Amino acid sequence: GAVVSQHPSRVICKSGTSVKIECRSLDFQATTMFWYRQFPKQSLMLMATSNEGSKATYEQGVEKDKFLINHASLTLSTLTVTSAHPEDSSFYICSGNNNYGYTFGSGTRLTVV
Amino acid sequence: AQSVTQLDSQVPVFEEAPVELRCNYSSSVSVYLFWYVQYPNQGLQLLLKYLSGSTLVKGINGFEAEFNKSQTSFHLRKPSVHISDTAEYFCAVTRGVQAGTALIFGKGTTLSVSS
Numbered sequence: 001g002a003v004v005s006q007h008p009s010r011v012i013c014k015s016g017t018s019v020k021i022e023c024r025s026l027d028f029q030a031t032t033m034f035w036y037r038q039f040p041k042q043s044l045m046l047m048a049t050s051n052e053g054s055k056a057t058y059e060q061g062v063e064k065d066k067f068l069i070n071h072a073s074l075t076l077s078t079l080t081v082t083s084a085h086p087e088d089s090s091f092y093i094c095s096g097n098n099n100y101g102y103t104f105g106s107g108t109r110l111t112v113v
Numbered sequence: 114a115q116s117v118t119q120l121d122s123q124v125p126v127f128e129e130a131p132v133e134l135r136c137n138y139s140s141s142v143s144v145y146l147f148w149y150v151q152y153p154n155q156g157l158q159l160l161l162k163y164l165s166g167s168t169l170v171k172g173i174n175g176f177e178a179e180f181n182k183s184q185t186s187f188h189l190r191k192p193s194v195h196i197s198d199t200a201e202y203f204c205a206v207t208r209g210v211q212a213g214t215a216l217i218f219g220k221g222t223t224l225s226v227s228s
Binding site: 004006031034036041042043044045046049051091093095097102104105106107109 | 157216
């Protein structure tokens with residue numbers, strides 16, 4: 001079946017640094033990639049939607065300059081958390097979409113210290 | 114805008130008992146509906162989905178769900194649960210039926226199966 005590989009699975013970074021999270025669709029072309037954020041014991045909150053070769057569409061309240069999304073190809077999308085702060089610590093999950101199939105990555109646990 | 118309400122935040126149940134996890138949604142447009150399961154520190158695994166056709170949908174691991182348009186519900190059921198079913202379950206709806214539409218999630222239901 002369809003697989004989305006998400007890396008890294010865990011990352012700890014210092015406050016003020018940037019972190020890049022990568023999602024690759026391994027056996028299908030993800031025309032659209034979604035990025036979610038999940039706080040402990042809570043639901044997934046949609047952060048942004050990106051289409052290959054286009055600028056991402058951010059949800060209300062999500063800072064586009066802080067969460068940089070790049071969808072350079074049909075198999076690769078990246079989320080860069082810039083100038084990370086402790087409040088950015090969370091579980092980030094990507095989802096590749098192709099014809100109403102949504103395939104989720106395994107998530108990235110970001111801890112900012 | 115779409116919204117999803119999972120009516121139970123926690124559902125404790127004994128092994129081999131039946132279970133129902135309730136999900137209601139609100140939308141002014143047609144939607145597609147999904148149920149996902151999440152194990153700790155992992156991504157989401159699709160249990161089942163409703164796009165069209167028969168309102169009773171069968172999924173993996175013995176789960177099924179019924180789409181009720183008049184009640185805007187999509188409840189998940191399993192006739193006999195196992196310890197391994199202990200996990201977080203999310204109901205989700207699409208924002209519409211156009212290609213590339215996002216999924217909007219409910220807050221989740223924690224299913225705890227004990228012996």
